[in-house]
């Protein structure tokens with residue numbers, strides 16, 4: 072286990088999480104910010120990337136598990152992301168649709184912010200979010216982040232304006 076909150080724990084994902092991951096990454100509504108649902112191959116690539124990240128950085132997107140049922144309900148964690156001409160530490164979150172609007176994303180994201188500052192000793196951490204993705208921006212704001220700057224990323228041949236919300240250790 073990497074992190075524990077009141078209702079959740081976060082742990083590394085493994086191959087046996089593939090089916091739970093499909094429930095998240097193959098849902099059209101959940102994946103609208105990523106230009107659509109993933110194929111089985113894309114889900115496997117995503118899982119392999121997280122496992123690679125755990126080895127390379129010691130962190131990545133982790134599984135969010137509900138303590139009450141031991142079910143994987145989503146993903147939240149820390150990754151290094153390209154932003155303009157640098158790499159930045161980012162908190163990301165994606166929940167299976169039936170678990171939205173219960174406060175689980177903010178519960179997991181705030182634990183990741185604490186981990187970034189207290190364990191990784193980062194001076195700042197951000198969330199990079201598509202301009203149209205209001206629920207995700209609301210999580211960032213609730214997580215004590217403020218809008219810092221914007222940048223258009225090209226993903227799946229589509230120009231996507233993104234906003235970067237940032238929190239700083241010194242002012243947290």
Ligand SMILES: CC(C)(COP(=O)(O)OP(=O)(O)OC[C@H]1O[C@@H](n2cnc3c(N)ncnc32)[C@H](O)[C@@H]1OP(=O)(O)O)[C@@H](O)C(=O)NCCC(=O)NCCS
Pocket residue numbers: 100101102104164165166167170171172173174175176177178199200201204206207209210213
């Ligand atoms: C982004 C995403 C994770 C946000 O999930 P969420 O459930 O809205 O986020 P929160 O955990 O902050 O929950 C807040 C909601 O839970 C409600 N809530 C219920 N119980 C709560 C509790 N104990 N504590 C806090 N909020 C609670 C709040 O009132 C709020 O409701 P509302 O959305 O109806 O206003 C979700 O929409 C998602 O997975 N989207 C698709 C993937 C995605 O776009 N990820 C981001 C890429 S940048």
